[in-house]
Amino acid sequence: MKECEISARGINVWYGPKQALFDVSLDIYKNTVTSLIGPSGCGKTTFLRCINRMNDLIPFCRVEGKLMIKDTDVYGKEADVLSIRKKVGMVFQTPNPFPKSIYENVAYGPFIHGVRDKKKLDEIVRHSLQEAALWDEVKDELNKSALMLSGGQKQRLCIARALAVEPEIIVMDEPCASLDPIATAKIEDLITRLKEKYTVVIVTHNIQQAARVSDYTAYFYLGKMVEYGKTAEMFENPKEKSTELYLTGRFG
Amino acid sequence: MKIGKDPDGLAELLVKISAYSMILVVFFIFFFLFFEGIKIFNFESVQHFFLGQSWQPTSSNPRFEIASIIIGSLFVTAGALLLSVPVALGCAIYLSEVAPPSLSELLKPVIEILAGIPSVVIGFFGLTVVVPAVASIFGIPSGLTLLSGILVLAIMVLPTIETISEDALRSVPRSYREASAALGATDWETIHKVVLPAAMPGITVAILLGFGRAIGETMVVLMVTGNAAIIPTSVFDPIRTMTATIAAEMGEAPFGSPHYFALFMIAATLFVISFMVNSAANLLIKRGSRYA
Amino acid sequence: MLDRRTTQAVVFSSFLLCVALVVAILFFVLFDIISKGIAMVSWEFLTQPPRNNMREGGILTPMVGTILLSIGAMIAALPVGVLTAIYLSEYAREGRALSLVNSAISNLAGLPSIVFGLFGLAVFVNLFGFGPSLLAGSLTLGLMSLPVIIKTSQEAFASIPFSFREASLALGATKWQTIRHHLLPYAMPGILTGLILGVSRAAGETAPILFTVAAYFLATMPSSVFDQSMALPYHLYILSTQSFNLRATQNVQYGTALVLLSVVLALNSAAIIIRAYFRRKYRW
Known part of the structure; x- marks a missing residue:
């Protein structure tokens, strides 16, 4: 059995009066890629944003239940939101590099967490860009604006930016939704390599993508987690009718 | 938690203090005007002050009655709106509904430039061009009259009314226009029967704010209306407004004199008028957005 | 059918007439002031203080005063x-506090400028004891410019996509x-736009400075913030x-009007250009 990295127990989420997640319990294992799939509005993104408390930004959002990252109680009284977010790197649906230079984009995270030494920052930037498979393409133009990059490059830059703060977990919210197939393939390739060092959780609309990149898959429907298991097993042999319908493309 | 160690807490505190100080500022402005102004009622009764017509602040037996001044303000404001509203609405409808977009873009700066001209420059133009013209066209000895005030003030408030009305017209959904046009209505019928009624709350706000702008305008009326504190019997009489009275006399009113207090009471009255106009406009905006 | 079309033609023509009237008025005002003022505006006019009962010389002292005040x-x-x-x-979250702040700002924006002048007199000149001074005048003008600065800056913040906030917060x-x-x-570009509009508002206003700073005539420049100053x-x-003699100062009047008009319009145009430039540049 693999070591458990994230453990959610009885997570309920409300947006104002509307409940978005119902009693979700889930263990996510260390150094694996876990996909969250399901039709739009099923709660998969809501669950993802619970992991690094990004739901805090949404007015009138309320979270109940227990979510542990190793020994850290994410919603506990003593929880330090900033260090949780440092521990959980996030990549968004649309690539959102800051309108600054490539270098500044990657260096920003370590900078706010106290790294001021220029040499050390240089080293982090190089290493993170290498890990995100972007270094060779941009090493000569680190001071150029990140907005000049292509869509796929931007997204890899955002991954490098997330890696630069040395997270343990990377959560990705449909990271390829706005990319072309070639750029998507590069990101998928990257994701499978990232799990050697990190635990990756990815929300995706693309069932094939989940099959290609993930070890485990959780299927969400109408705010409930319907089924969770090894990707290969679930795709070959879904236990629930709803999962089967979704996987065979009959709704969603 | 030490504030020095918590820049986030300090920042939140600072922005909140700044924002809430806006409420305090408005309150203080009213408080100080009223606090100074109320002392006039030691010298003149409330009833006389607001309803009497004799403004003789510097005579040996001074009288502080502002009815003629309030009426002066109302007349010149009403006159300016009467001229300005139709023209401003005509422009707004033309620019938002009739003119091709390229022409609208070209004409937009005209309104913006007009809005940007300092009031003292418009007043100067009024004094050197409009006042002599009024005198010679109507054969009166002096052009410093209600009419000149109306003409010049109308120029002053036109951009306010035009801009807000145009915004209101432009925010009427396209689907309304298409629905009406599909029924075979001409463009004008569509504007008249569909677009204008839908934009009415916004246009009302425009006229209200135009009123507030006109009654609060100082330099223009000070420079062209002659400043006689009498109730005018024709547009060729000089008038004096509340704003001009304060501007012209505060310099000579000794600190702490009844005259000083009376001028503050006029300013407090202006504050109340402006506050009511603004509140009415805000209420309309809120209600308008509820139905949108 | 013809009737309805004729009606429309008549109505639309009258609207066009309104537009033409406004354009004509603007050009008349500008033409009058530029044509009569342009002869006055010279290097000497801009760099000399007024002389000889303000009949001669230039407008240096009032111009410097206006710059300092702005x-x-x-x-x-x-x-x-900005805060x-x-x-x-x-x-801010929806609620009573927010709607109070908003209505305070809109009331501030609608207050007559002379009311600011009187408040400045009561509080900055008299209560705080600054006397008529650059300090009292600047504070009064600043108060009056607040709404335009707030509104422009707020729009600038609101136009920044939420995703940048998310990206930064997600990094911890x-x-x-x-x-x-x-x-x-x-x-910053939006704030700069607001700043320029605020300067233009402050530079062009007369009523708020009547009793808080403005001097009829001063031979010298103000030397401290507690000095009075002339203003354009x-x-x-x-x-x-x-x-004393309106005719004798007519040329100086037109020259002064032209300079004031140019300064304010140049500032407004700069604000419009900056806004347009950055709107094109930042397509997030």
Whole structure:
């Protein structure tokens, strides 16, 4: 059995009066890629944003239940939101590099967490860009604006930016939704390599993508987690009718 | 938690203090005007002050009655709106509904430039061009009259009314226009029967704010209306407004004199008028957005 | 059928006439002031103080006064204005406090300028004991420019996509770090626009400075913030209404009007251009 990295127990989420997640319990294992799939509005993104408390930004959002990252109680009284977010790197649906230079984009995270030494920052930037498979393409133009990059490059830059703060977990919210197939393939390739060092959780609309990149898959429907298991097993042999319908493309 | 160690807490505190100080500022402005102004009622009764017509602040037996001044303000404001509203609405409808977009873009700066001209420059133009013209066209000895005030003030408030009305017209959904046009209505019928009624709350706000702008305008009326504190019997009489009275006399009113207090009471009255106009406009905006 | 079309043609023509009238008025005003003022505007006019009962010389002293007043007003208003804008766009949640702040700002924007002048007199000149001075005048003008600075800055913050806030916070940045490192720099063009509009408003206003700073005539420049000062709009008002011999100062009046008009319009155009430029540049 693999070591458990994230453990959610009885997570309920409300947006104002509307409940978005119902009693979700889930263990996510260390150094694996876990996909969250399901039709739009099923709660998969809501669950993802619970992991690094990004739901805090949404007015009138309320979270109940227990979510542990190793020994850290994410919603506990003593929880330090900033260090949780440092521990959980996030990549968004649309690539959102800051309108600054490539270098500044990657260096920003370590900078706010106290790294001021220029040499050390240089080293982090190089290493993170290498890990995100972007270094060779941009090493000569680190001071150029990140907005000049292509869509796929931007997204890899955002991954490098997330890696630069040395997270343990990377959560990705449909990271390829706005990319072309070639750029998507590069990101998928990257994701499978990232799990050697990190635990990756990815929300995706693309069932094939989940099959290609993930070890485990959780299927969400109408705010409930319907089924969770090894990707290969679930795709070959879904236990629930709803999962089967979704996987065979009959709704969603 | 030490504030020095918590820049986030300090920042939140600072922005909140700044924002809430806006409420305090408005309150203080009213408080100080009223606090100074109320002392006039030691010298003149409330009833006389607001309803009497004799403004003789510097005579040996001074009288502080502002009815003629309030009426002066109302007349010149009403006159300016009467001229300005139709023209401003005509422009707004033309620019938002009739003119091709390229022409609208070209004409937009005209309104913006007009809005940007300092009031003292418009007043100067009024004094050197409009006042002599009024005198010679109507054969009166002096052009410093209600009419000149109306003409010049109308120029002053036109951009306010035009801009807000145009915004209101432009925010009427396209689907309304298409629905009406599909029924075979001409463009004008569509504007008249569909677009204008839908934009009415916004246009009302425009006229209200135009009123507030006109009654609060100082330099223009000070420079062209002659400043006689009498109730005018024709547009060729000089008038004096509340704003001009304060501007012209505060310099000579000794600190702490009844005259000083009376001028503050006029300013407090202006504050109340402006506050009511603004509140009415805000209420309309809120209600308008509820139905949108 | 023909009837309805004729009606429309008549109505639309009358609207076009309204537009033509406004264009004509604007050009008439501009033409009158430019044509009669342009002969006066020379290097000497801009660099000499008024002389000989303001009949000769230039407008250096009032111009410097107006520049100082505008700078002072912005020093007073910009920090509070930007902080308030940050509150409105980043911190405020729907509710009573927010709607009170909003209605306070809209009331401030609608207050007659002479009312600001009187408040400045009562509080800055008399209560705080600054006397008629650059300090009192700047604070009064600053107060009056607050709404335009707040509104423009708030729009600048609101136009920044939410995703930058998310990206920064997700890295573990605090809210204030996010504002300082991202939102403030990205909003800078908008804040600059607001600043320029505020300067233009402060430079062109007369009523608020009547009793708080403006001097009829001063032979020398102000040497401290507690000194009175001349100012361009007030200078124009005095020249055109109170000088000993109106005819004799007519040229100076037109020259002054032209300079004031040019300064204010140039500032407004700069604001419009900056806004347009950055709108095109930042397509996030």
